[in-house]
Amino acid sequence: MTVNNGANLSKEYFISYLKLVREAKSFSLEQAQDYMVNHFFKNNYNIYGKDSYCNFLQAIDILK
Template identity: 60%
Template sequence: MTVNNGGKLSKEYFISYLKLIMATKTCSLEEAREYMFEHFFKGNKDTFGEYSYYHFLQAADIYKSKIV
């Protein structure tokens, strides 16, 4: 997915992205979350700003509560 570095990414964006990773890699939510952190954020929570990283964490928590 192409991302505008100046944009603030939403929780919905990250939920969709996590679902996509889980579907294509047939992995767990935790594995998808780790994959996103390493590949999307390049191992640095500040890559897309504090707002986007916070929404990434919220999205993972929201998605987890829906599948548990």
């Protein structure tokens, strides 16, 4: 997925993305979270801004 660095990514975006990763790779939620941190955020939680990372964490809570 292409991401615009200037935009705040929504909870809904991350819910969809996490569901996609889980389904495509047959991952648990924890595995999908680790995958996203390593590949999407590139181990830099602020790469897409603090609000986007907070929305990512909220999406994880919703999916739990």
